[in-house]
Amino acid sequence: MFPVKWRAFGVLCAITAASVTVSCGQTGSAGDAGSVSEFYRGKTLSIIVGSGAGGGFDTTARLVSRHIGRHILGNPTVIVVNMPGGGGLVAANHVFSAAPRDGTAIGLFHEAQMMNQLTGGEGVNFDLRQFNWLGSSYDDPNVCIVRTDAGIGTFTDLIGGAKAIAVGGTGPGSNTYDAPRVMAAATGASMKAVAGYPTTNDVRIGVERGEIQGMCLGWESVKSASGQWLQDGYAKVIVQNGVERNADLKDVPLAMDFAKDDQSRMLLRLVDAPGAMAKPFTMPPGVESSRVELMRKALADTYRDSAFLEEARAMKLEFQPKDAAQIQQILNDVLATPPDVAAKYREIIQP
């Protein structure tokens, strides 16, 4: 009995020792190789997502994680790590100052954090302009959809107060709430935003129940989650935000066309800015530039990859990526907003 026990113990020790040697050997050889070509071999690349499993950010991250490895020299393992909290704030802070800077960490958190930084939100311990942006995923202008039976012909019906609608949203800081608030304030439309729904899915059910007549959110989300409504004529898009009309929505007026004054136009552009670089991937500041470039190219290649595109099509996702320079431009513009406009924005989105 005793010798058997000892032998088993010996075997276990041997296995343990062997595994330790192997794993240490791995990290040892990879750590000192400075060259880009060999760096990612045998490494694990983590995509840190600023929301929980199952949401839009998570879906995008997992889709990309299944394909990007093939486009990186050394074919690293790519995993998704969920880090929800504060609408992406936790993940943004983490990627900015705590995540490894050797090129093994990628962040994907809510682009609306730019408004948080602009309005001096609490808990912002980053400067978005200092991140190493890789590229965004979608062009996602805010649109408002309304049930057809609500009796709203065009957006003009809402201006002047002849007719009024209620749209549902989750709460301040989310485009389902902020966008209709700003659009209503900038155009004078009688559009009341109701906050407090737990998720956008609950807002959708609220529309079906009829307690609210519509909702405002990104066009990409409308297409993938409520496309059937539009196809069936159950709901229609009455207004879109942005500087020019989206290719899918040539007949839908821009909120900008109804803006009351210059400041209103600035506010509308402001609330539209995050949607223009929706779901952006980034690396922490301070990552070696060769590795950032490699990853930028890998992401761009992934977006052109036919297997990737086929999967995205099945999931009703249409990628319209923006590159690092475009993202940097949007951030510079937004963060240079005059303080009085930023203050006005903050005031509007307060309930």
Added chain:
Amino acid sequence: MLAPHTFGIMLLGIGVGLIVGILPGLGGAATLAMMLPFVYPMDAISAFAFLLGMHAVTATTGDITSVLFGIPGEATSAATVLDGYPMTRRGEGGRALGAVLFSSLIGALVGAVVLAISVPIIRPVVLQLGPPEFLMLTVLGLSFIVSLAGRNLIKGFIMAALGFLLAMVGLDPQSSIQRFTFGQLYLWEGLNVVPVVVGLFGGAEVLQLMMTKHSIAQRRGDERLSGVMQGVRDTCTHWGLTLRASAIGLGIGVIPGMGGAVSQFIAYAHAQHTSKHPETFGKGNVEGVIATGAVNNSREGGNLIPTVAFGIPGSISMAILLSVFLLKGLVPGPAMLTRNLDVTYAMVWVIVLSNIIAVAISFMFLNQLVRLTYVKAVLLVPFLMVLTAFGAYTAHNSFNDILVMLVATVVGVAAIRWDWPRAPLLLALVLGDIAERYLFLSYSLFEWQWVWRPLVIAFALVTVAGLLWPLIRGRRHGARPVRHRADLPITIGLLLVAAWVLMQAADWPFRTSVFPLATGGLLLVLTIAKLLGYVRRALGSLGGSSRADTHSYVGRSPRAGSEDIASGSADDLPDVFATASGADWRSAIAWMAAFFLLLWLVGALIAVPLFAVAYLLRVARQSVPMAGTYAAVSWLFIYGLFDRALRIPLPAGVLFS
């Protein structure tokens, strides 16, 4: 029926679900998300066979750790602990598992059948239920605090008020203003229920085991009555309860926006309401186990209904499932009844079959699992420590989750030691956020007109009837609540908390402050009432000696005579916290602190084996080879399975980052 290869894929899903479901550190939703890549090449029916098969099993296996070790794997398994774990301690682990698994099976079957027949008619029904009705359902759930409070109503209400306050932590849903966050970003999203549940129940039980010299099961149960088949028979005997609990799970599952943990407590309280022995709940009444098992699995069927009928998911798991619908070119909604009827019915079959198979497989291993509860408890401690740590860590993959779990452990230990009921706190924590959210949402949408909606009035009547029912049935004749010396400082502490809450909330805008002010005020009134009771007794007993703590404990003195074993009486379970010596306490706390400190400093891969070696050598007095083997196995397990194969994020250790 299913084609053979589909059946094979379903078996594969069940296998994955069994392994992953029993491990800590992976919730049902995370598992689904991880397995998504595997379903891309499959056809629609195979994909659902794989995912639903896996999902059905994880819902069932979560209850196993609740029953055996008192550590709930997920928030939806918390109520299973209340009676399942005392049964295990009494040596009836097999019976409890038999009951929870068999009632789960019945629940799943009910859920599947209703799913099959209800899809055509469910749409208009679900659309009748809006925010005002959700609010009333929440109020109905909250009314069960009264029965969960047990013998000591005022303590129960104080714990509920505390739970409510904890639910207020985070950004307020109306205006995103921070409440009770102490400037900690981690608290912005509010307290996640999972670490709280794991600490309140699991953490406290682990500490208890560290002080006991025996096994989890205090004695071997009567073979006839403690076996798995007895649990099956119990479920059949209480078939009415099983069906009613299934109906509750189904009803709440159908409504998107009501969480799973809510339905379990409602079913549990319902079981207590209708039981002939309500006073034995919380001490190992098999009815409590049956209700919590049945409700969980019928809810999964209910959850599927809005996903299929509307294309709108009721939970995160369902959102992931919905993405599979879209991926396979299926449009949820009316087409699921016409063009895709085969898929809908295949889903029903998968739920039915996978539950039967999962329960059958579980039954084969049950007796082995139950044997663990006869092992000397200290041998299990390192393993259970990992279970609690990883279980909590799933919430945000943050060490803060573990800190919350540890704080909840302290609360849980105090609650056990001094008879403060834990269930009302948890129920209020789960429902508090929903209640507040839907009250303001109802008001924003309808002003006060919502109170006249017919279903609101109907739910209000049900609530009132439920509250009056025990009065009509006659007063519960429980033993007089035991008084403890520690109750006085605890009450004073909570009074100070209430005062602090009121001071904090006074500065907030109206909507942000209404709930905290009301709850803080309630806590203040309750604690003052309790203190007045002390003053009165102090005045009354000026002549006599203090009776506190010398009073004979209900939980300690074995009651002689007629013990109704079948209906379960656990009054003779040793109260470890009350009898442990000061040295036992110091040792247990020190070892627990050492483990979590080590985990924080050097991460799971080093902390777990190191702790296992030290603990087994020093406390469990095992031989060096035994301790070494335990540590090596635990290391291989964590490194090989968690880190490499499943890629579950583990605490990495601050020294290395």
